[in-house]
Amino acid sequence: MTAPSTQTTPDTRVPPLPDHFGTGSHSASGPAIADFGEGPLLLESDAAPVDDLTIPTDAAPQNADQDGAVPAPQPVAPRRPWTVRRVLGAIWWGIATAISTLFGIASLIVMLAVIAAVPGPNFYVLGYLLEVEGRVARSGRFRDAFPLLHLAPKLGSIALGIWLWLIPLRLLSHAAADARLIDPGSGADRFLHVLVNVLFLAITVHLCLALARGGALSCFFRPIKNARWLYQRYRQRDYWATAETAVVDFARDLRLGYHWWLGVRGFVGAMIWLAPPTLLFAAMRRTEPGPAIITIIGGLALSVVLSWVPFLQARFAAENRFRAMFELRAVRELYRHAPFSWLFTMLITLTLALPLYLFKIALPPQDMMWLVTLIFIVSIYPARVLTGWAYHRAAHREKRTWWPLRYTVWLVLQPLLVFYVFLVFFTQFIGKYGKLVLFEHHAFLLPVPF
Numbered sequence: 001m002t003a004p005s006t007q008t009t010p011d012t013r014v015p016p017l018p019d020h021f022g023t024g025s026h027s028a029s030g031p032a033i034a035d036f037g038e039g040p041l042l043l044e045s046d047a048a049p050v051d052d053l054t055i056p057t058d059a060a061p062q063n064a065d066q067d068g069a070v071p072a073p074q075p076v077a078p079r080r081p082w083t084v085r086r087v088l089g090a091i092w093w094g095i096a097t098a099i100s101t102l103f104g105i106a107s108l109i110v111m112l113a114v115i116a117a118v119p120g121p122n123f124y125v126l127g128y129l130l131e132v133e134g135r136v137a138r139s140g141r142f143r144d145a146f147p148l149l150h151l152a153p154k155l156g157s158i159a160l161g162i163w164l165w166l167i168p169l170r171l172l173s174h175a176a177a178d179a180r181l182i183d184p185g186s187g188a189d190r191f192l193h194v195l196v197n198v199l200f201l202a203i204t205v206h207l208c209l210a211l212a213r214g215g216a217l218s219c220f221f222r223p224i225k226n227a228r229w230l231y232q233r234y235r236q237r238d239y240w241a242t243a244e245t246a247v248v249d250f251a252r253d254l255r256l257g258y259h260w261w262l263g264v265r266g267f268v269g270a271m272i273w274l275a276p277p278t279l280l281f282a283a284m285r286r287t288e289p290g291p292a293i294i295t296i297i298g299g300l301a302l303s304v305v306l307s308w309v310p311f312l313q314a315r316f317a318a319e320n321r322f323r324a325m326f327e328l329r330a331v332r333e334l335y336r337h338a339p340f341s342w343l344f345t346m347l348i349t350l351t352l353a354l355p356l357y358l359f360k361i362a363l364p365p366q367d368m369m370w371l372v373t374l375i376f377i378v379s380i381y382p383a384r385v386l387t388g389w390a391y392h393r394a395a396h397r398e399k400r401t402w403w404p405l406r407y408t409v410w411l412v413l414q415p416l417l418v419f420y421v422f423l424v425f426f427t428q429f430i431g432k433y434g435k436l437v438l439f440e441h442h443a444f445l446l447p448v449p450f
Contacts, residue, residue, distance in 0.1 A: 104149050107156025110370075112377045116447050117369035124256065125377070126446060127263030129384045134317030136388030140396070145385045151253055154215050161210060161220030165203050172196050212243055262320070266313055269325030270444045273309050277301035281425070282438045299425065303417035309444055310349060310383075311335070311342070314391040338394035339401050339409040345383075345390040346413060350420045352379040353443035357427045360437065376447035383443065 116125040128148070135144040146152075176192035183189060209226035210219040219226060233239035280298025284291040311331045316324040335342050356379060359372050400406075424438065431437035440446075 100153055101149070103156055104152035105146065107159070108146065108148055108152035109374070109377050109381070110159070111152070111155050113374035114370045116373035116376060117366070121260070122373075122446055123263035123267065124260045125263065125373075126267055127259035127261065129380065130262050130266045130313065130317040131259060132381070133314050133384040133388040133391075134320070136385055137314050137318035137391040137395070140389060140392035142385065142389070145388075148254070151250070157217035157220075158211065158215040161215075161217055162207060165207060165220065169196070169199055169203055172199060212239075214246070262317070265322050266316060266325075267445055269316060269322060270309055270313060270441070272325075273305050273312070274302070274441050274444070275439070277305050278439050278441075281421070282428070282435045295425075299421045300418070303414065303421045306350075306417050306420070307346065307413060308332075310345070310387045311391055313444060314387050317388075318391065334391065334394040336400045336406055337397040338390060339406045341390040341393045343409050343413050345386045347416065348386055349383040349443055350416065352383050354420070354423065355379060356442055356447070357424070357431065357437070360427075360431045360433075363432050373447045376442055380443060 112125050112128065116122045131147060132145050135147060136142065172192070173196050176189070176196050179186070179189045179192050206223050206226065207220070209223070209230055213219045213226055213229055230239070233242065277298050280294050281302050282295075283298065284295035308328060308331055311334065312325050312328070315327060315331060316322065318324075356372070356375055359375055363369070364371060427437045428435045
């Protein structure tokens, strides 16, 4: 018989260590290990070098990609210290931003004033003001009150650049006219007229190139760079594509059709509310009992309508629905949630609407009407913003205001409206259009009737 074979298994146990720490042992070839009751602990002095350690292939790092490669660590840029140069740069950036914003707001107001003076396109201004009111009514943020602010600086720079370049042309044309008046047919007369024509052609080409480059204010003072830009576009054969894209984007940002149609609908809706009581209000011709009573009834009815029309327009602008102009029950419910905001808004709106009646005592010619409409924009723009804010505040308050406070505000608001109507009654005697002034209601409609 064959003796059973014995198989020896390697002893994987750690050899005993000498008692360096009271317990344990030491191996001649292994690292020093200490046992504190929770398992062996490698001593740093006897630990194996890092290069001899092996990482299991199935334990990939957490930041490894699909192939198992570890990406190189990205260097972290150190924070730059706040030096004097950086502080001055930040201050200059803030000043430049503030100047650009103020210039944009001023350009926007002037642009709206010029458009408001033109019959027909002035509905665009009313639609823009309604859009401002609707944006604030939806968001409640005052920074949403300037939807065209990103375009306004460009519009202002274009208008300013063209105006500056037309000054020498006007001066030279006046000099040429004086020369022809004093000595017609003389050498000075012929020379000045030829110079006017040449200057007119050169300025026209220069302005067209400045507008083609984008219309920035610097483009109007870099004629050589404008010519180089045109030559580069000619070589690349992309001038017409670039110009078409710029014009289309600019017109799309203005939203001409949308704002104009919004203004037409807002005008019609407000006129439906204001026309009947205004007709009664304008009935009195002489101090007779019958027409006087009708005028008083119309004035009282007009004071009630004026308390609701601003917020009906705000609801229409916020929802862009014409039927919203006639949802009086919903607007009255909103009043119950924020009566003090209602009162404050109406007080500011009526106060800012009164000064424009004084400027209508003697209206300027049609080409200077923008001076009157400038007052209109400056006074009505803040009122529209406040109306949108009051509507948003009322729409986002869950509980009604305590009813004694609501009725107290109503008792304060109605006398203010009656006093406003009383003052408006006398504007027919000082206004240029007589009784037609009573139908203007420029706080809610157009600045002047056409």
